[in-house]
Amino acid sequence: MYKIKAPVTFLLFMLCLLGCTGGAAAQGKVKDLFKVKTPKIQYVRPDTTILIKYEDFPDEGSDADESVFFNPKKELSIVSEDTSELDLGEQHIVEMSEEVLVDSSWIKIAGYYAIWDTQNLNPYKMDGRQLQDTVDIKLYDLASNRTYDMPLEKTPITSHFGSRGGRWHYGTDIDLNTGDSIVAAFDGVVRINKWDGGGYGNYIVVRHYNGLETLYGHMSKAIAEPGNFVKAGELIGYGGSTGRSSGPHLHYEVRYQGNPIDPENIYDFPQYLLKGESFQITSALFTYYNKAKSGSSGGRRAAYHKIRKGDTLSGISKKYGVPVKQLTKLNGMSSRSTLRIGKSIRIR
Structure with a gap:
């Protein structure tokens, strides 16, 4: 490609291009002069050694219950090379390259491999307890215009x-x-x-x-x-x-x-x-997995709340995240039933 140094030179270049190559061909070349380079996305062979499938909580099919625990490995097939499929809910492993335009040149500022999955909450299947090193996360970087905000105006x-x-x-x-x-x-x-x-x-x-x-x-x-x-x-x-x-x-x-x-x-x-x-x-952040998993294996467990002075069905419901309708069903009662201090009410 010619290096254009001045507006006049550029004009002469354009006229020559139009006169020598014909209208249709020239238009294609002129368009290429202004083409914006997009960040690269290149597909690579998946590293199947870290991909493991879900373990569901019994009687629960929600994403919330499927997103944490780790079971035998499951291989993924080689990813498609069609980048248009990225947002269709299929799992891909892609090589990402972030670039910025500096003085008419594209400079690579970051490169990394990532799983992009628009359906599964936890496609990574990496057990945090196995982390060997400390990972330093920069939460925000004002110099790079990377800021932060709270998810709500108030956070009680x-x-x-x-x-x-x-x-x-x-x-x-x-x-x-x-x-x-x-x-x-x-x-x-x-x-x-x-x-x-x-x-x-x-x-x-x-x-x-x-x-x-x-x-x-x-x-x-x-x-x-x-x-x-x-x-x-x-x-x-x-x-x-x-x-x-x-x-x-x-x-x-x-x-x-x-x-x-x-x-x-x-x-x-x-x-x-x-x-x-x-x-x-660090791995220490995820030691709670031992308690969480032991509480979920071996089937569903009944759990009870001992009624205290001032307790209400709506209050118990909010405390444990269990709908009032479910509380009444578990305990064979109505929403207007009297709660007796010292008695236990089943919450699960």
Whole structure:
């Protein structure tokens, strides 16, 4: 390609091109002069040594129950070379190359391998307990215009990460009113927008530049679509109580390669800010898996709540995330039944 040094030279070049090669051919070449180079996506052979299939909770088919545990390996077939299939819900392993235009030259700023899956919450199947090294995550970088925001304007916590009602709760529940705006916590690309009737309801998963993924569950409406780039603070959906939910709230998760991290390790919710600019991920963050898995193996377990003064069905329902209708069914009672102090009520 000729190197154009001045506007006059450029004009002469164009006239010569049109006169010498003919109209149709010339138009094609002129168009190429202004072609914008897009980031590269090259398919590679999957590393099947780390891909393992799901283990479901008995009697539960929701994404929330399928997303954590690790079982025998399952190979993937060689990925297709058709890049148009990226957003069709199929799993691919792709080589990503991020480039920026500097002084008319494309400069590679990042290259990495990644699994892109628009249907499965945890396609990575990496057991966090097996991490050998400390992973340093830069949560935000103002110099690179990578900012952060809280998912809601107010963040009063209604339920914490950990064991709850005989099962493990992999996120933090934040109170809201139906219709409240929910925004992306960090810059990134939407990977999943899906309905999960037995768990998250309407939910979105965003993959971020800092290496984390965040999940936003129980929304009344999820508006960001897979493949959408979103900035921190950009609207992605509206609050609600869809799926397995006892009332309007946001179920918020932070994950690293599919492994849930207690959001309160990263956030100071009462103060409405992050605890720091960076965060370190080690295998110690995931030792809770031992408790979580032992509580889920061997079938469903009955769990009970001992009634105390001031308890109500709605209060117990909210505390354990179990609908009032389910409580009444489990205990052979009606929603107007009297709760007797000292007695136990089955919650699972």
